[in-house]
Every structure is written in C-alpha cells, then in structure tokens.
Amino acid sequence: MNSITFSRRNFVAGALGVGALLATSACGGSAGGNSASQITWSTWGTPEEGQRFKTFNTAFKADNPSINATLQMVPSYSDYHSKLLTQLTSGTAPDVFYVGDDYLGKFVSAGVLMDLTPVVSGPDAKVTLADFNEALFGAGKTDKGIFALPNDCNPDVFWFDKKALAAAGITENPAELAAAGNWTIETFLAMCAKLAANGMTGAIFWNYWSTHWSWVTANGGEVFDSAGKFVLPQDPKSVAAIASLADAFANKSFTVADTLPDGSGADSLFVSHKAGFYVQGRYGIATAEQSGNKDDYDIAPWPTVSGKPGSSGVAASYLVINAKTKAPKTASTFVGEFLSSKGQTLRLADGGNAVPSVKGADSVVLGGNYPAHAKSFLDMTHTGFEDFSKEASVPGLSSDVSKAMLSMYQGKASAGDTIAAVSTLIEKAV
C-alpha cells in the first residue's frame, strides 16, 4: 500500500486550491436559469397550490420539451417579497416571478421588469392584451409599457350562510336581492343587526385594502382621485362611510378575521353557522366545503347605497419577467402559456382558489355550478378595481394603512383619528 505524504506545502497548496474553488463557485450566481432553454420561476403558496403549479410545469414541459422551467416556492406571502428583493439586489432573481399587488408599483417604477408588450402582441402570442380584463392591470401598466400581467384574481364577494340568516329570522336572499337591484347597504346592515341580536356575528372581513376601500366606494365615496391624490378626507361621503364602518365594528355587527383567537377563527365561525356573512374570494369554496354541506352557502356582491351593482376591490397577483433574464424568449413563452386560457384553466379548474384573469376561461368558475351565483365572481371582476397605484407603489404602505385601520376595527381609535392617521401615512409615503 502506497503512503501519501501530506506535507505543509501540499496542505497550503491544497487549501488555496479549495479556497479558490469555493470563491469561484460562490461568485457563480446569475439571474435565474443559465441557458436559453432553462428558466426559473418563483411564487408563494400553500402545498396544495404548489401541486397545481407542478401540474402546470409538467404540462408545459410536455408542450415545450426543450424548455426546463424550475419552480422555486416560498410558503409565506409576507416573506416572499423580502426574498425577491435580496435576489434582485444580488442579481440572482428568477427569470419569471409572481409579484403581489401591494408591491407591484415599486418593482415597476424601479425598472427591474421587462416590458411584456411583445408577449401579448403578435400573431404567435398565446394570450393577447385584449384577452385581459382592463381593470386588473393596476400598477402593472404604465405609459412606458406593460410590465406585469395578472395571473388570476379574487374579487371579494359576500359569502353568506343561508342557515345562519334563517336562524336570525332573515327570509330574504342577498343574492336574489342583488339580482333584482335591491341589495342595499341599509338592508345589509339591518341583516347584520338581526344576526348580532341573535348572538351571531353579522359579517366577517379581512383587514386589507379591499375591505376599507370597497366599503367607501360601495357608499358612493372616493379614495384616490384620477390624478392619484388621496381625497378620502375631503369627500363627505367617504368620511361618512368610514364612520359607519367604525360604528358597525363597534356595535359588533362586523368582526375582523385577522384578530379572531386561534381555535375559533373566521372559518370556524362561518362553518359552524355562527356568522351570517364572510367576505372573501373564490377560496371561500374550501371554507364552505369544510362545513360538510356547502349548499348552505352562496355568494352576493357588495351591497351599495342604491342596491344596483357597484365597484369593489379585486385582489390580484402578477406575473413578470426579470429585466436581467438571460433567456427572454423562453421566459416569454412560459409567461404566454401560463397566462393563456389553457394555462389558467389548468391551474384553476376543479375547485381552484381564484378567478381567471382572461377571457375564455369562464368555465373554470361556472363549470362546477358552485356556488349557485358563481357568475358574481366574473361580474365583479369586470366591474372591480385593483389596489390603487399610489398605494401599491410604496412597499409596506398598504399594510401600514391596514394597521391603522385595525385600531379602528378594534374600537381603539375613532373614525376621525383613523382618517387623519391614514392621511399622514399616505402623505408621508407618497
């Protein structure tokens, strides 16, 4: 057996060699994939959503055998953008990635996204600009180009529990009232008061931009004007709307889902028939299914002062291409297929948790005939609005505003103080 002499010189040379190897490998970070046929894409989501994305990846690979699309998933939405920022700063961001509506404006104005106009134009485009619902572009579309396309969306609808309403002695059906143009805020508040009087929660809301601003617009108010100025404090209807919102939370007709204790959260309340309304998106199907009898539940749009359908918030996420991608053509192919009617159907069919953002995929929402008034999802998407560009252009502003609103929802701040606090936040940030 030969012995190996391990001299100090060998050791030093070896150490330097290993060091150099490690140093060069550490410097090897790049923007996403490393060849024209390889891309990485990232998103946030639950394991169930991850499974749907993997299904899409498999189908994409079958249609495009020469392209390898690698998925990077981050479980938490709140951590996703922090990670994305560090990746973009260090030049290691994926080629294609999701962006939430509350961060979109920042990424667009920073110029780190590729113009997607070529992706949605031309004879070979899998999806065209005209296929998308115009209201969903939000901060992704500027006069310089289209930098983000909506993946899918979720209009906040009023899920209602027929059993709970009946138990409170309410005989009218909100969905039918809406269809007849009689779904007024007055009727809704009266229903909530009856529910509260019978020991139930009137309505459960999530604390985010769609809740605050949809209530204002439903009451005929204005949040930002067309020039992007925060005009809510100067608009009497908006101020009155915020005051009525504060009152409804104060008299326990409304409850904020975010602060409900563990073990008796919003889903538990709703499926145990202890709440009349639960305002959330298409993912409410999963909540209704938990009850064991999903036919107890249906959906209605936001009530309005007149009772006629109005405009309410539609949450959306966006797909973008990294401006520094080394595979722009491959990334464009991926984005086109991901957002096409076929791609969205693949991702959202069979109880999926969102509403398609393009035409031609309505069957995803209507196909299962559930909920009974599922068409409201599509109607509300067409008439709804995205988070306002001014708010979406400042990272963290939307969540800061929601924190200020939460104090009011919890009865710790008056409507007037809350409007003043929100005004200060927006003025300071914008």
Add this chain to the structure above:
Amino acid sequence: MTAVLAKAGTPGAGLEERKEAGWRKRDRWSGLVFVSPQLIGMSVFVLLPFAVGLVLAFAQWDGLTELSWVGLANFQAQLADPVFLRSILNTLGLAMITVPVGLALSLLIAVALDRLRGRTGYLLLYFAPVMTSSIAVSLVWQQILRADGPLNEAFSTVFGIPGPGWLSDPRFVLLAVSIVTIWSSLGLNVIIFLAGLQGINPTILEAARVDGAGPLRTMLAIRLPLLSPVVFFSTVVAVISSFQTFDVVFILTKDGGPENSARTIVYQIYDEGFKHFQFGMASAASIILLILTLVVTAVQLGLQRRFVHYES
C-alpha cells in the same frame, strides 16, 4: 535569546540566520493561510456589512434604484417616529425583564447543581434549548401560548378563569417573548455560572467553614463576590444578546405584536429594510442600536469597578 546571541558569534552563524529567516518567512505565509478563513469571514460578514451600513445610514436606497444622499435625515426621521421609539422602549423593557430574571434563575440552578451527583444529565437537559434552533423553539412556544393552548388550559384549570391572550393582548406579548427568551437562554448561563462556582479555590471555602460560616454566609460573603467577574461577563453578554432579539419576536408575533407591543429595534430594522425597502432608514436604526449598546456596555464597565471582585 541567549542561544541566539551565542550562535551569532560563531562561524557560519550568517547561514543559520538566513535559514531561520527563511523558516520564519514560510511560517508567516502558513500562518496567514491558517487564519485567512477567519480574516476573510470577518471581512466579508462583519467589516464590509458594517461599512456599507454606515454609508447607507446617510442615504436613501430601496435596493433597486440609485441611492441618494440625505445626510442625517434618516436619523431624524427614526428618532421622530413613534414606532421606532416604541421599539427602543420594548428593547429596553425586554432587557430589564430577561437579564435579571434569566441570570437569577441561572445562578439558582447552578448553585443547586454545584454539589449534585449526576449533574451532567441535568446540564444536558438545561442546555438542550440552547442547542435547538430558535425558530423551532419559537414555533413550539407559539403553540403553547395559543389562546386555547396548553398553558391557558392549565391556567383556567388552576384559577378557574380564562388565561390571557399571550400573543394577542398587547399587555402580555412582551412578557410572552421574555418567557421564551429566558427559557431558551437559561442553559448557557447555568453552564457559565457552574464553571465559575467550581473554579472557586476550595481552600477559601474551607477556611470560611473553619471560621464558622454557614452555607448562606459562605454564599453571600465568599462565593457570590468571587463569582462576580463571571456574573459581570454574563450580564454584559445577556444585555447585548437581548438588544439583538429578533427571531423569537418574528416567529411569535409575525409583525411585532398587536400595537407594536413586542416590536424590538432589530425587528424594526428588518421591517424598514425588507418590508418597506428603506435600507437607509434600516441602517440608521442599526447605528442607533450600536450606539445604545456601546453606551449601556460602557456604563456596565464603569460599574464593574464598584461591584466586581477579582480573587487576586
């Protein structure tokens, strides 16, 4: 030294010296290679970030676009921000709870273990949380501290009233964070104190016993004063460590707790930098934390002369 001088006067000494100089040169290079991982690590992960942070504290930068110089504006904005001021108060409050309570408990346990047979088993038990990832520890405590968790179950069984909202009631969140912090750092201080107790010269203890000092008297007059350098060291480390609290707050409260009731300075730094993309503001907060830590440590060093006794 004498040998070298003797050699210098003998024939052929120049050659010897040259040989030795060659050795020393090679030794120097080898030494550099051996310490280079530390030097590189220190430069890349400590000195460089510190320098960048110092520069960014005077700039506005979102991580994506060009930075612009703003002078002292970031410091002014931070010191005028009620949320940041709240985070300073929370950080100081956390230190005021976790440092004395944590050290007192550790000392008690160390004294109890000092003469105990089979103390290695106990030490392993106390040290286990120190070895466990703070994320895992926080996740477990998150379940324990739930409104309907085992702690509140026990609370309502014993007292007949519902337990507090440890993580939802602003009055209790900082206390909850303190409990987890104390629990997870207890073992390290126990080990340090135990080593200090066992390092006390037994002849001094024997002399005290012969002079008629009982266990309490020995503890107060001999062991505690002789342990004071160790207590001082642990206090300095514990204060600095409590000023850097982040992970427990991040996992337990998600966003610094209701009404920012558990938001610490380091959480504020993370929030400014990675949630609001304001690295200038985050860096200014870091510099303020550094100054605060230096001031508190300097005060501790000043007090050391009065309260710390060295055996020599």
